[in-house]
Amino acid sequence: MSLGLMSGSFGGGSNSNTSSSTSGFSLIMASLLKAMGEKERQTHQGIDQNNRAYNSTSNGINDISNVIVRAIGGVTPSTVVSDTGTDSERIEKAIADASTKYGVNANLIRAIIKTESNFNPNAVSPAGAKGLMQLMPCNIEHYGVNDPFNIEQNIDAGTRHIKDYLKTYNYDLNMALAAYNFGPGNMASRGISNSSDFYKLPSETKNYLAKINNLI
Numbered sequence: 001m002s003l004g005l006m007s008g009s010f011g012g013g014s015n016s017n018t019s020s021s022t023s024g025f026s027l028i029m030a031s032l033l034k035a036m037g038e039k040e041r042q043t044h045q046g047i048d049q050n051n052r053a054y055n056s057t058s059n060g061i062n063d064i065s066n067v068i069v070r071a072i073g074g075v076t077p078s079t080v081v082s083d084t085g086t087d088s089e090r091i092e093k094a095i096a097d098a099s100t101k102y103g104v105n106a107n108l109i110r111a112i113i114k115t116e117s118n119f120n121p122n123a124v125s126p127a128g129a130k131g132l133m134q135l136m137p138c139n140i141e142h143y144g145v146n147d148p149f150n151i152e153q154n155i156d157a158g159t160r161h162i163k164d165y166l167k168t169y170n171y172d173l174n175m176a177l178a179a180y181n182f183g184p185g186n187m188a189s190r191g192i193s194n195s196s197d198f199y200k201l202p203s204e205t206k207n208y209l210a211k212i213n214n215l216i
Contacts, residue, residue, distance in 0.1 A: 087121065087151065088119075090151045090152065091113070091119065091121075091132070091151055091155070094151055094152045094155040094156065095109045095110055095113075095155060097152075097156075098155050098156050098158075098159035098160075099159070101156070101159075102159050102160060102163045103163070104159050104162060104163050104166070105216070107215070107216045108162070108173075108212075108216050109133075109155065109158070109159055109162075110215070111211075111212050111215035111216045112133055112158065112162065112177075112180070112212065113132045113133055113155070113158075114215055115208060115211045115212055115215065116129075116132070116133055116134040117131065117132050117133070117134055119132065120132070121149055121150075121151050121154070122149050130148040130149065130154075131148040131149050131150075131154035131158075132151065132154045132155055132158065133154055133155060133157070133158025133159075133161070134158075135148050135154060135157055135158060135161070139157065139161055140157070143156075143157035143160055143161065144157075145157045161180065162176060162177075162180055165177075165179045165180055165184070168184070172194070172195065174195050174198070174209055174213075175187075175194065175195065177208070177209055177212055178192070178198070178201060178205055178208075178209060181204070181205045181208045181209075182201060182202065182204075182205040187201075
């Protein structure tokens with residue numbers, strides 16, 4: 001939007017209106033700059049923390065336009081935020097559904113999601129793990145996942161995956177989590193058969209276990 005056009009739209013009228021017009025234009029510009037600054041701050045925060053905020057990019061122009069409209073109407077604009085409520089609700093419902101379906105504690109599912117992807121449905125790791133619960137291609141195929149970035153499919157498969165490991169390791173939670181992160185083949189090759197062998201785990205997996213246990 002041209003600043004000249006904006007100023008022209010407020011510059012008409014008699015001299016007696018000049019002060020109020022200037023004040024109105026100043027309010028709009030201040031509101032616009034605030035909205036743009038807030039939008040930029042949120043976008044960088046989303047990227048830095050690997051969360052979902054940066055996925056909702058379609059609202060940017062509309063948010064700023066709405067701020068201008070509200071300012072013209074004399075309404076003080078509130079902080080502009082990305083609308084991620086829908087994804088959050090879907091994630092929580094999918095967690096509850098998977099917890100009930102597979103008998104896995106909802107807090108455990110939530111802790112895995114937080115640690116694996118920080119609740120970013122579109123996360124992709126350098127190793128190729130995808131989605132909220134970071135499913136590897138072999139897991140995606142094994143559990144019949146059509147879209148690993150789909151919230152419901154990913155959480156359903158990820159919960160089945162950790163449940164399978166729980167059954168494999170006789171419901172030893174830390175063994176199951178270690179397998180989820182490091183892989184059962186790698187654990188077997190290092191001779192890790194129970195928690196007393198965890199000194200053989202790589203630092204990444206040790207940190208992973210600590211993070212999960214702190215969250216549940």
